[in-house]
Amino acid sequence: MLTIKNLQAGIEGKTILKGIDLNVKPGEVHAIMGPNGSGKSTLAQVLAGRPEYEILAGAVDFLGKDLLEMAPEERAREGLFLAFQYPVEIPGVNTSYFLRTALNEIRAYRGDTKMSPGDFLKMIREKLKLVEMDAAFLNRSVNEGFSGGEKKRNEVLQMAVLQPRLAILDETDSGLDIDALKVVADGVNKLRSKDNAFIVVTHYQRLLNYIVPDFVHVLYDGRIVQSGDKSLALQLEANGYDAIKTAAMA
Amino acid sequence: MSTEMDHIESLANREYKYGFTADIESVTIPKGLNEDIIRMISARKKEPEFMLEWRLKAFQHWQTLKEPTWANVRYEPIDYQDIIYYAAPKNHDAGKSAEEIDPEIVALYDKLGIPLAEREALAGVAVDAVLDSVSVATTFKEKLSELGIIFCSFSEAVQNHPDLVKKYLGSVVPYTDNFFAALNSAVFSDGSFIFVPKGVRCPMELSTYFRINAANTGQFERTLIVAEEDSYVSYLEGCTAPIRKENQLHAAVVELVAHDRAQIKYSTVQNWYPGDKEGQGGVYNFVTKRGLCAGVNSKISWTQVETGSAITWKYPGCVLKGDNSVGEFYSVALTNNYQQADTGTKMIHIGKNTRSTIVSKGISAGFGQNSYRGQVKVLKGAQGARNFSQCDSLLIGDQCGAHTFPYIEVKNRSAQVEHEATTSKIGDDQIFYLLQRGIAKEDAVSMIVNGFCKEVLAELPMEFAVEAQKLLSVSLEGSVG
Numbered sequence: 094m095l096t097i098k099n100l101q102a103g104i105e106g107k108t109i110l111k112g113i114d115l116n117v118k119p120g121e122v123h124a125i126m127g128p129n130g131s132g133k134s135t136l137a138q139v140l141a142g143r144p145e146y147e148i149l150a151g152a153v154d155f156l157g158k159d160l161l162e163m164a165p166e167e168r169a170r171e172g173l174f175l176a177f178q179y180p181v182e183i184p185g186v187n188t189s190y191f192l193r194t195a196l197n198e199i200r201a202y203r204g205d206t207k208m209s210p211g212d213f214l215k216m217i218r219e220k221l222k223l224v225e226m227d228a229a230f231l232n233r234s235v236n237e238g239f240s241g242g243e244k245k246r247n248e249v250l251q252m253a254v255l256q257p258r259l260a261i262l263d264e265t266d267s268g269l270d271i272d273a274l275k276v277v278a279d280g281v282n283k284l285r286s287k288d289n290a291f292i293v294v295t296h297y298q299r300l301l302n303y304i305v306p307d308f309v310h311v312l313y314d315g316r317i318v319q320s321g322d323k324s325l326a327l328q329l330e331a332n333g334y335d336a337i338k339t340a341a342m343a
Numbered sequence: 344m345s346t347e348m349d350h351i352e353s354l355a356n357r358e359y360k361y362g363f364t365a366d367i368e369s370v371t372i373p374k375g376l377n378e379d380i381i382r383m384i385s386a387r388k389k390e391p392e393f394m395l396e397w398r399l400k401a402f403q404h405w406q407t408l409k410e411p412t413w414a415n416v417r418y419e420p421i422d423y424q425d426i427i428y429y430a431a432p433k434n435h436d437a438g439k440s441a442e443e444i445d446p447e448i449v450a451l452y453d454k455l456g457i458p459l460a461e462r463e464a465l466a467g468v469a470v471d472a473v474l475d476s477v478s479v480a481t482t483f484k485e486k487l488s489e490l491g492i493i494f495c496s497f498s499e500a501v502q503n504h505p506d507l508v509k510k511y512l513g514s515v516v517p518y519t520d521n522f523f524a525a526l527n528s529a530v531f532s533d534g535s536f537i538f539v540p541k542g543v544r545c546p547m548e549l550s551t552y553f554r555i556n557a558a559n560t561g562q563f564e565r566t567l568i569v570a571e572e573d574s575y576v577s578y579l580e581g582c583t584a585p586i587r588k589e590n591q592l593h594a595a596v597v598e599l600v601a602h603d604r605a606q607i608k609y610s611t612v613q614n615w616y617p618g619d620k621e622g623q624g625g626v627y628n629f630v631t632k633r634g635l636c637a638g639v640n641s642k643i644s645w646t647q648v649e650t651g652s653a654i655t656w657k658y659p660g661c662v663l664k665g666d667n668s669v670g671e672f673y674s675v676a677l678t679n680n681y682q683q684a685d686t687g688t689k690m691i692h693i694g695k696n697t698r699s700t701i702v703s704k705g706i707s708a709g710f711g712q713n714s715y716r717g718q719v720k721v722l723k724g725a726q727g728a729r730n731f732s733q734c735d736s737l738l739i740g741d742q743c744g745a746h747t748f749p750y751i752e753v754k755n756r757s758a759q760v761e762h763e764a765t766t767s768k769i770g771d772d773q774i775f776y777l778l779q780r781g782i783a784k785e786d787a788v789s790m791i792v793n794g795f796c797k798e799v800l801a802e803l804p805m806e807f808a809v810e811a812q813k814l815l816s817v818s819l820e821g822s823v824g
Contacts, residue, residue, distance in 0.1 A: 141775075141779050142778075142779075143775055144771075144775075145771070164778075165775065165778040165779055166778045166779075166781055166782060166783055166784070168779075169778065169779050169780055169781035170781045174779075175779050177776065177779075180776070181770070181772045181773050181775075181776040182773075183773055183776070183777070183790070183791060183794055184794055184795065185793070185794025185795055185796070185797035185798075186790055186791065186793070186794035191777075191780075191790070192780075194782055194786070194790070195777075195780035195781050195782055198780075198781040198782055198783065198786075199781045202781070234794065251780065255780065255781070
C-alpha cells in the first residue's frame with residue numbers, strides 16, 4: 094500500500110528525515126516511536142504533503158501512485174488521512190457542513206454521487222456513537238472551543254466518515270486522560286479492517302496497549318534505527334530511549 | 344513557498360464577472376459642473392421649482408467645501424469638471440413597465456440575473472432598476488400600491504408625490520452634511536423612493552439594482568425610505584459596473600426615516616467594478632447613508648457586504664432619537680488587489696434606552712487596505728443607552744492591511760459602551776487542515792472567509808446571503824480565495 098524508499102526531507106534548510114525506508118501493507122498497523130525531535134511528526138506531515146517541507150531525496154509509492162507528486166488534497170482524496178496532533182480551529186464553519194463537504198469532494202474524486210444532507214445525517218449519527226460524541230458537536234464550529242479530548246475524538250470521527258485507506262495518527266494520545274484515550278483507541282480499533290492500514294506516531298507506549306501494532310519502528314535522528322513487533326515498544330518503555338541513542342552514537 | 348500566496352496568485356487572475364458593457368445608446372449632457380448643468384439636469388427631469396432651488400443651494404454650498412482627506416485611502420485628485428453628470432438610455436421615459444422598455448435594457452438586466460418582467464421576477468422581490476442616471480423599470484408597483492406602499496423611482500416620486508419628497512428630502516442627510524452629500528444633492532439623477540404607510544407590513548423584499556453603463560459618467564443616486572408608525576419594510580440594493588480603465592465616481596445618498604415602532608431593514612451587496620489586479624480603474628464609492636429612528640421603539644438595521652469598488656468610503660449610521668429605538672450595523676468589507684475601504688458606522692444615541700449593535704468584519708487580501716471607522720456618540724439625554732461593537736479583521740497574505748478607528752464619546756453616565764476588536768490571519772495551518780480533508784484550496788479559503796463572516800451573512804435575506812457567499816468567494820478568487 095505504502096512504500097517509502099530513502100525518504101529525505103527538511104525544513105528551512107535543515108535536514109530532518111535522513112533516509113526513511115518503510116513498507117506498509119493493507120491490514121497492518123505500524124507504530125513509529127522515538128524521542129522528541131527524532132522526526133516522527135515531520136514524517137507524518139511530509140506524507141500528508143505539508144508544503145513547508147522540502148523533499149530532498151527518495152520516493153514514496155501510495156497505492157501504485159507517486160505520492161510526492163500529488164497535492165495535499167489529492168493525497169486525501171486518494172485515501173490518505175492525517176489525524177493532527179494539534180487539530181486546527183476554524184471559527185464559524187459548522188462541523189457537519191465541513192465534514193459533508195470533505196466527504197463529497199472525496200466521493201466526487203472517486204466518481205460517486207454526492208451524499209444528500211439527509212443521508213449524511215443518518216450516516217454520521219452512527220459514526221458519532223463510535224467516538225461517544227453527542228450530535229450537538231455537529232453544529233459547533235470546527236474544533237472551536239473544543240477540549241483537547243474533544244478535538245482528538247473529532248479527528249477519529251472524521252476518519253470514520255472519510256474512511257481512508259491509510260490513516261496516520263500523529264501523537265493522537267498527547268494531552269489525553271486515560272478515559273479519553275480508551276474512547277479514541279476503541280474508535281480506531283473498530284475502524285481497522287483487512288483493507289486499510291494505520292501508522293501510529295507516538296512518544297509513549299501507553300497508546301499501544303489499546304491500539305496493538307503489528308510492527309514497531311524506532312525513529313532516531315531522522316532514521317529508523319530499529320524495527321520489531323509490539324514487544325519492542327514494551328522494551329523501550331522499560332529502558333527509555335537512552336539505549337537507542339547510545340547505540341546510534343556508536 | 345507559502346500555499347496562501349500561490350492561491351492568492353491564482354485567485355488574482357479571476358476576472359470581474361459583471362465587467363461587460365451593453366450597447367445601449369445613451370443621451371448624455373456635456374461634461375463638467377456648473378449651475379447651467381444643474382438646471383439642465385433638473386429640466387430634463389421636468390422637476391418642480393422647489394427641487395431646482397434645493398439643488399442650486401446645495402451646489403452653492405458644495406463650492407465652499409473641500410474634499411475630505413481624513414479617510415485612510417489614497418487616490419489621485421478627482422477632476423470634477425471632467426465628469427459627465429447625467430446619462431440616460433435613449434428611447435427611455437421614466438415609469439415604463441418592463442414590457443415597454445428597450446429590449447437591449449431588458450437583455451442587459453437578464454445578463455446580470457435581474458429579470459425585469461414581472462412574470463419571471465424573483466418570487467417575493469420587487470425590483471427597481473437604475474441604469475446610469477435613471478430608473479428604467481420598477482416591478483410589482485400595482486400590487487404594492489394596493490397596500491398603499493409607494494415604491495418607485497425618485498424621479499417619479501418628485502412628480503407624483505412632491506409633498507412627501509419636500510417633507511423628507513434632506514431631513515436626515517442635509518446637503519450641508521459633507522462634501523459628497525452636497526455634490527449628490529446638487530446633481531443626483533435618480534434612485535428609489537419608498538413610502539410604507541401606517542400599520543403596513545411590506546409583504547415582499549423591495550430591491551434596487553444599480554448599474555453604471557455609460558463611460559466617463561458619475562452615478563449620483565438618492566434613495567429615500569419612509570416607514571410610518573407600526574410599519575415594516577426590508578430593502579435590498581445591488582450594484583455592478585463595467586470594466587473601464589478610468590475610475591468612475593459614485594456618490595450616493597440614502598436617507599431612512601422610521602416613525603414610532605416602525606422597522607427598516609436595509610441590505611446592500613455592493614459589487615461595483617473594483618479595478619484590475621494592478622489597481623487600474625474601478626469605482627470610487629463615496630456614499631452617505633443614514634437612518635433616523637424618529638419614533639419610539641423604532642428600529643433601523645443596516646447590513647452590508649462590500650466586495651467591489653476601488654475605494655469605498657461609507658458609514659451607514661443611525662440617529663437614535665426616539666426613546667427605546669434600536670440601531671444595528673452588520674458589515675463585511677473585503678479588499679483585494681489594490682482595493683481600499685474606509686467604512687464603518689455612526690451610532691448617535693439621543694433618546695432614552697436607545698440601543699445599538701455594531702458587528703464589522705474586514706477582510707484584506709493582496710495589497711488591499713481595510714479600515715473600520717466607527718463613531719458611537721451618547722448624548723446627555725440618552726439615559727440608559729447601550730452600545731456593543733465588535734470589529735474583526737482577517738488578513739490573507741502579508742501585503743495587505745487592516746486598521747480600526749473607533750471614536751467613542753459618552754456624555755451620559757448611565758450609558759454602557761463596549762468595544763471589542765480582533766485581528767487574525769488566515770493561517771497556512773487552517774488551509775492545510777482543510778486540504779488534508781480533500782477540500783480544494785479555493786474552497787478552503789472561501790470556507791474560512793465565510794465562517795469569519797457568518798454573523799453578518801446571517802442577517803441578510805436568504806437569497807441574498809447565498810449570493811453574498813458566492814460573491815465573497817469570487818472576489819477572493821483572483822487574489823486568495
